[in-house]
Amino acid sequence: xxxxxxxxxSLLAKFGLPVPTGTPVLALADVAPAAEKLIQSTSNxxxxxxxxxxxxxxxxxxxxxxxxxxxxxxxxAGKIFGRPLVTHQTGPGGRIVKRLLIEQGVSIAxxxxxxxxxxxxxxxxxVMVSAAGGMDIEEVAAKSPEKILIEHVDPAVGLAAYQAxxxxxxxxxxxxxxxxVTGFLLKLYSAFMALDASLLEINPLVITSSxxxxxxxxxxxxxxxxxERHKDVAEMRDLDEEDPTExxxxxxxxxxxxxxxxxxxxVNGAGxxxxxxxxxxxxxxxxxxxxxxxxxxxKEKVTAAFKILTSDASVKGIFVNIFGxxxxxxxxxxxxxxxxxxxxLRVPLVVRLAGTNVELGTKMLAESxxxxxxxxxxxxxxxxxxxxxxxxx
Amino acid sequence: xxxxxxxxxxxxxxxxxxxxxxxxxKQMRDYGTAVVGGVTPGKGGTVHEGFPIYDTALQAVAxxxxxxxxxxxxxxxxxxxxxEAAGAGIELVVCITEGIPVLDMVRVKRALEGKSCRxxxxxxPGVITPGAAKLGIMPGYIHKPGSVGIVxxxxxxTYEAAFQLTELGLGQSTAVGIGGDPVKGLDFIxxxxxxxxxxxxxxxxxxxxxxxxxEEDAAAFVKANIKKPVAAFVAGLTAxxxxxxxxxxxIISGGKGKASDKIAALKEAGIAIAPTPADLGKTxxxxxx
Numbered sequence: 001x002x003x004x005x006x007x008x009x010s011l012l013a014k015f016g017l018p019v020p021t022g023t024p025v026l027a028l029a030d031v032a033p034a035a036e037k038l039i040q041s042t043s044n045x046x047x048x049x050x051x052x053x054x055x056x057x058x059x060x061x062x063x064x065x066x067x068x069x070x071x072x073x074x075x076x077a078g079k080i081f082g083r084p085l086v087t088h089q090t091g092p093g094g095r096i097v098k099r100l101l102i103e104q105g106v107s108i109a110x111x112x113x114x115x116x117x118x119x120x121x122x123x124x125x126x127v128m129v130s131a132a133g134g135m136d137i138e139e140v141a142a143k144s145p146e147k148i149l150i151e152h153v154d155p156a157v158g159l160a161a162y163q164a165x166x167x168x169x170x171x172x173x174x175x176x177x178x179x180x181v182t183g184f185l186l187k188l189y190s191a192f193m194a195l196d197a198s199l200l201e202i203n204p205l206v207i208t209s210s211x212x213x214x215x216x217x218x219x220x221x222x223x224x225x226x227x228e229r230h231k232d233v234a235e236m237r238d239l240d241e242e243d244p245t246e247x248x249x250x251x252x253x254x255x256x257x258x259x260x261x262x263x264x265x266x267v268n269g270a271g272x273x274x275x276x277x278x279x280x281x282x283x284x285x286x287x288x289x290x291x292x293x294x295x296x297x298x299k300e301k302v303t304a305a306f307k308i309l310t311s312d313a314s315v316k317g318i319f320v321n322i323f324g325x326x327x328x329x330x331x332x333x334x335x336x337x338x339x340x341x342x343x344x345l346r347v348p349l350v351v352r353l354a355g356t357n358v359e360l361g362t363k364m365l366a367e368s369x370x371x372x373x374x375x376x377x378x379x380x381x382x383x384x385x386x387x388x389x390x391x392x393x
Numbered sequence: 394x395x396x397x398x399x400x401x402x403x404x405x406x407x408x409x410x411x412x413x414x415x416x417x418x419k420q421m422r423d424y425g426t427a428v429v430g431g432v433t434p435g436k437g438g439t440v441h442e443g444f445p446i447y448d449t450a451l452q453a454v455a456x457x458x459x460x461x462x463x464x465x466x467x468x469x470x471x472x473x474x475x476x477e478a479a480g481a482g483i484e485l486v487v488c489i490t491e492g493i494p495v496l497d498m499v500r501v502k503r504a505l506e507g508k509s510c511r512x513x514x515x516x517x518p519g520v521i522t523p524g525a526a527k528l529g530i531m532p533g534y535i536h537k538p539g540s541v542g543i544v545x546x547x548x549x550x551t552y553e554a555a556f557q558l559t560e561l562g563l564g565q566s567t568a569v570g571i572g573g574d575p576v577k578g579l580d581f582i583x584x585x586x587x588x589x590x591x592x593x594x595x596x597x598x599x600x601x602x603x604x605x606x607x608e609e610d611a612a613a614f615v616k617a618n619i620k621k622p623v624a625a626f627v628a629g630l631t632a633x634x635x636x637x638x639x640x641x642x643x644i645i646s647g648g649k650g651k652a653s654d655k656i657a658a659l660k661e662a663g664i665a666i667a668p669t670p671a672d673l674g675k676t677x678x679x680x681x682x
Contacts, residue, residue: 120575226494255639270639271547274628275670379671
């Protein structure tokens with residue numbers, strides 16, 4: 001799960017990490033008063049207005065404005081708020097900006113990069129820093145990987161102070177700045193572990209002209225598997241940033257991801273669900289979604305999944321591909337029949353069943369009298385649905 | 394001989410008294426696996442569906458001589474159960490549980506370092522040596538004793554592969570589902586080594602998916618070390634970047650983990666690639682000798 005920058009910064013502050021003074025704002029009318037208050041409390045005319053969306057590249061996309069005075073802040077906010085912001089991560093439609101962060105301006109002496117994530121190849125947490133702060137770190141990693149310094153952490157020990165010092169001094173920092181960054185990294189690691197984060201990225205991590213260390217931006221992503229033990233974080237979920245169908249699917253504990261094709265898929269198991277998308281593409285059409293109904297789905301869950309597919313106007317045909325293990329084919333058949341009975345069927349439906357209780361499931365579908373095309377295997381099913389819907393490439 | 398699971402396997406099931414644990418312990422027993430007991434703290438001394446229950450893994454091992462654990466404990470307790478099994482001297486731990494926090498697994502991996510205990514999973518269907526032992530949730534009847542070793546990151550794709558090989562008459566020596574999590578026990582290379590050393594395994598079918606670099610590492614390993622024929626499939630050619638495709642480990646991030654890169658690396662290592670998931674068996678058969 002992702003959260004907004006202002007939420008991430010509030011979590012950083014809880015762990016004693018230095019962030020600029022700022023206020024989140026949810027309505028345009030609140031910008032001027034918030035900016036005025038900020039200017040008074042910081043004795044600093046410079047104010048930064050930052051669009052809060054779950055996508056990177058906000059600065060380049062025009063979503064971050066540095067201005068002087070409350071009136072100018074309000075003007076700048078008016079150009080961002082309520083409008084779509086397009087960045088390299090949002091797609092061409094962009095995202096509507098519904099939240100802003102009004103923050104004090106900072107006089108920057110140096111921009112660094114810091115992040116913490118799980119290095120899956122090493123099964124360890126990795127702390128990374130770079131002197132190339134403020135840049136697109138993926139580009140730095142691709143073009144000059146030597147500019148990124150990494151320390152892997154032994155979980156039994158935690159990030160050792162010497163590792164944090166190694167990173168700070170290897171960056172070429174001296175005296176107070178080195179001390180400040182060392183302390184920052186140690187606290188950042190504590191926050192990462194305590195929050196069950198999967199990514200914690202500070203870009204840029206700045207050293208101000210008065211030698212203070214400050215997290216100027218912050219991106220946090222959390223391990224979905226651990227959210228249940230962090231209710232405060234789970235509450236930060238912003239449904240406006242998510243596809244409504246995906247949010248609906250999550251209520252039923254379904255793994256659903258919207259894609260841009262026209263063949264809806266319902267599959268059990270994530271690997272088979274991906275493979276089903278691939279085989280649809282192989283036969284010349286494009287999948288409308290990824291949908292894994294999971295191993296232990298009930299008839300109700302299957303019905304909910306089927307409704308999600310049929311309610312999508314872009315879906316011109318549905319392919320149900322099930323290899324029953326724990327999941328029984330008769331449960332799938334029962335769910336599909338119940339869903340069709342309730343909401344009807346406006347598009348072609350191809351069902352392929354294999355595995356546990358396949359005979360019973362197939363018999364139920366045949367006896368239902370519904371216009372269902374059955375398939376003998378996965379390739380047969382994919383070919384049939386593509387024929388019925390038509391090729392798109 | 395096969396790998397990991399055999400007639401000598403003696404299984405203790407952690408979380409046997411839960412609904413998934415009960416169902417699958419019975420299924421494993423029905424398949425002919427020696428399920429010698431269960432571990433549920435607080436229920437020691439009782440008998441559940443004919444299985445003796447122990448409070449701790451230590452007691453279960455002492456009483457039954459179990460050498461293998463299969464774990465069905467809920468996500469927040471599963472990491473502890475893996476450590477408990479390892480601490481009790483269990484040689485092979487198969488963790489079925491899906492949804493264990495990644496940082497829990499980072500700690501588990503650290504704790505298992507230097508120990509002889511092997512971990513399969515988590516978030517996996519388990520291990521089956523057809524005709525000998527079934528350690529997990531896969532349907533037994535789609536398998537058949539044979540000579541192809543399967544190693545896979547996906548559960549249902551493993552079933553698909555096993556079923557296709559069974560229909561072709563090749564069968565399986567052992568099928569190992571290594572699981573869909575980013576931090577896990579045995580990886581492709583560990584299983585490739587085991588299959589390579591196993592006389593019953595004549596060919597290997599590897600099933601990967603997007604995320605991480607395990608397939609690329611496996612490709613390099615096969616090229617340098619494996620003489621047995623290998624076929625492979627990688628799921629997720631159509632997966633969009635930055636989205637977690639069900640499995641916690643199935644995500645393309647930072648430009649890494651793409652299916653196309655993995656397929657290219659596997660091809661470059663001389664591995665036969667199944668063009669679609671419907672061709673897993675056929676592709677393996679085409680290189681089988």
